[in-house]
Amino acid sequence: MQNLLESLGIQEINYGATTGASNGWRKTEADQIESISPIDGKPIARVIQATVHDYEAIMQQASESFEKWRMMPAPQRGQVVREMGEQLRKYKEPLGRLVTLEMGKIIAEGFGEVQEMIDMADFCVGQSRQLYGLTMSSERPEHRMYEQWHPLGQIGIITAFNFPVAVWSWNALLAAVCGNVCIWKPSSHTPLTAIAVQNIIAPVIDRYQINGVFNLVIGSSKDVGNTMVNDPRMHLISATGSTAMGRRIGPVVAERFGKSLLELGGNNAIIVSEDANIDLAVRAITFGAVGTAGQRCTSTRRIIVHRSIKQKITDTLIKAYSQIQIGDPRENRILMGPLVDENAVNTMMAAIQTAQEQGARLLYGGHRVQPISGGFYVEPTIMEAQCQYEIIKEETFAPILYILEYETIQEAIQLQNNVPQGLSSSIFTESMRNMETFLSARGSDCGIANVNIGTSGAEIGGAFGGEKETGGGREAGSDAWKIYMRRQTCTINWSKNLPLAQGITFD
Numbered sequence: 001m002q003n004l005l006e007s008l009g010i011q012e013i014n015y016g017a018t019t020g021a022s023n024g025w026r027k028t029e030a031d032q033i034e035s036i037s038p039i040d041g042k043p044i045a046r047v048i049q050a051t052v053h054d055y056e057a058i059m060q061q062a063s064e065s066f067e068k069w070r071m072m073p074a075p076q077r078g079q080v081v082r083e084m085g086e087q088l089r090k091y092k093e094p095l096g097r098l099v100t101l102e103m104g105k106i107i108a109e110g111f112g113e114v115q116e117m118i119d120m121a122d123f124c125v126g127q128s129r130q131l132y133g134l135t136m137s138s139e140r141p142e143h144r145m146y147e148q149w150h151p152l153g154q155i156g157i158i159t160a161f162n163f164p165v166a167v168w169s170w171n172a173l174l175a176a177v178c179g180n181v182c183i184w185k186p187s188s189h190t191p192l193t194a195i196a197v198q199n200i201i202a203p204v205i206d207r208y209q210i211n212g213v214f215n216l217v218i219g220s221s222k223d224v225g226n227t228m229v230n231d232p233r234m235h236l237i238s239a240t241g242s243t244a245m246g247r248r249i250g251p252v253v254a255e256r257f258g259k260s261l262l263e264l265g266g267n268n269a270i271i272v273s274e275d276a277n278i279d280l281a282v283r284a285i286t287f288g289a290v291g292t293a294g295q296r297c298t299s300t301r302r303i304i305v306h307r308s309i310k311q312k313i314t315d316t317l318i319k320a321y322s323q324i325q326i327g328d329p330r331e332n333r334i335l336m337g338p339l340v341d342e343n344a345v346n347t348m349m350a351a352i353q354t355a356q357e358q359g360a361r362l363l364y365g366g367h368r369v370q371p372i373s374g375g376f377y378v379e380p381t382i383m384e385a386q387c388q389y390e391i392i393k394e395e396t397f398a399p400i401l402y403i404l405e406y407e408t409i410q411e412a413i414q415l416q417n418n419v420p421q422g423l424s425s426s427i428f429t430e431s432m433r434n435m436e437t438f439l440s441a442r443g444s445d446c447g448i449a450n451v452n453i454g455t456s457g458a459e460i461g462g463a464f465g466g467e468k469e470t471g472g473g474r475e476a477g478s479d480a481w482k483i484y485m486r487r488q489t490c491t492i493n494w495s496k497n498l499p500l501a502q503g504i505t506f507d
């Protein structure tokens with residue numbers, strides 16, 4: 001472990017704020033936090049958190065840097081991001097290992113998370129040459145009308161523990177090619193991976209002398225988080241986390257007419273129709289429900305199965321679940337690591353109890369796995385449920401899968417949509433009519449709708465995010481870059497007259 005930490009510049013005690021350059025670390029002075037590995041419940045290292053005063057200093061540097069950064073041509077900003085991507089390639093292995101150590105996801109997913117950052121860097125390099133505006137036909141003679149996009153300024157990035165580094169890259173790399181500067185506040189569960197990312201990109205920041213463009217502030221949500229959200233200099237707050245967090249910060253940002261991009265909780269379902277390829281469906285459900293120990297926003301939490309195949313799916317799933325190896329996520333044979341902490345284990349056990357009280361039947365799992373070397377391990381759990389149980393409308397951030405049954409495709413879609421969240425959804429079917437119904441305007445109400453693949457594991461090329469209580473934000477691909485920019489509509493009169501629109505005369 002020591003070698004791993006050293007290779008990423010992590011000390012026993014670390015400062016918690018930087019403006020990005022290798023000499024940009026501030027001597028922070030707030031309370032220390034300990035990063036605990038969910039693998040064994042033992043401390044990895046400590047971080048001295050930032051005070052509000054540290055935040056202020058970082059914000060000042062960021063604001064100053066914006067003046068220069070916004071005038072650098074976007075393709076040159078893309079070149080900076082390209083070199084960051086190269087650094088991430090170099091450090092993929094240790095950073096992936098640290099993600100696993102600090103967050104607890106299995107090692108293949110730890111590497112996958114860093115790969116996603118690399119992919120995002122590549123995507124942003126291309127995007128830096130494609131910040132397109134439209135040209136419109138003016139109704140007035142010898143006038144030209146077009147729109148252009150300018151950077152917003154300072155962007156606050158608040159991230160959740162479960163994707164401790166990839167979510168930063170979705171936001172920061174895209175926001176940066178758009179000409180913005182970023183201040184990142186990571187989850188207090190995963191401060192070390194954030195420090196490691198800053199150390200990895202620091203040589204690029206030094207080379208281009210762009211101290212203040214990529215900033216980090218590790219601090220409590222009460223002090224630093226709150227200050228960020230309330231700060232009128234923070235033009236956009238991109239916040240990933242629970243719906244409860246979004247509910248707290250959304251109104252605060254709206255009150256000051258700031259922009260927000262909210263990526264909140266999901267409650268994702270897979271519909272399995274009577275004609276589905278059951279082998280594919282079971283593999284997708286198992287990965288979706290058990291992968292990352294059920295701690296993905298896109299984890300499969302409900303399956304809605306046609307009555308005629310419910311028993312078959314249930315039996316096949318139970319068989320698949322019984323083969324899952326639970327344990328130290330650093331070992332290659334392990335498919336499910338721990339939950340993030342003791343609290344998450346207790347929340348899962350309480351949800352199982354509530355579900356049973358509401359009438360759900362426990363079909364598999366349901367227990368804590370006796371601490372493997374002190375970590376927070378649980379059994380993946382399957383429960384038979386009905387749509388009227390309130391518990392199935394909640395996102396319990398743990399591997400609990402509820403099985404519901406349906407008769408008609410309309411009923412299946414209604415069951416799927418009948419939750420407050422709207423992130424990811426899938427259908428397994430070989431029927432064109434079922435598929436198109438699911439994808440139609442009266443189909444899935446989620447931000448992501450898949451056919452014959454599961455709910456989790458989105459690619460960066462599409463815009464990622466969800467509707468309803470998931471917050472409505474979109475990140476990563478497609479035209480998600482527009483949220484980081486302001487649109488300006490420009491009309492140029494190159495005639496010698498002053499015609500007014502709508503034919504109005506004012507002589």
Ligand code: NAD
Nearest residue numbers: 159160161186187221225226241242245263264265266297
């Ligand atoms: P969380 O809500 O506890 O914390 C998320 C982040 O918000 C942390 O950095 C936290 O410090 C910060 N925060 C909380 N209150 C704040 C406040 N008042 N002001 C400023 N910052 C504040 O979430 P978590 O437990 O870290 O992550 C799990 C949740 O995140 C799940 O609900 C999951 O679905 C969601 N999530 C959503 C997406 C998505 O893209 N939709 C992606 C990953 C995770």
